[in-house]
Amino acid sequence: MPAILLDTHILIWWRLDSRRLSRDQIRILPDSENRGQPVAISAITLWEMAMLAARGRIGIGESLGGWLEEIESHPLVVVLPLTARIAAESVRLGPDFHNDPADQLIVATARLHGLHLMTGDERIRVWGKVPII
16 A cells, blocks of 8 residues: 555656656655555546646646556556545545645545645645645
8 A cells, every 4th residue: 555645736747747846755756666666646636637638737748538547557556536435534624724625635535544645735734634745
């Protein structure tokens, strides 16, 4: 089982523009790859990436379906499904968590699976109720 859950932007930056990653993220991700240690993503991340690509906010250089399937089937990426427990947890994060539903599901997924969340989102980092990388 993975120890790290990547948020959507980290996965995009890792695959498309690693210059946007922090020093720690640049060190940790290749190290995980070299050790054959998978990382996790929430299923909502696939949807977020599809939306970003469809709106032209990220360029993927190939068919959307093929790109998403490549990520989904990557041997070092585990896609964690949306479950009833995650849905319930996502609405119990408290009033001090921001209103982005995808972020709520990603954070709930990390919390319920006991994973460290790799994120660049300052709002989540400041919130402080999930282990962050």
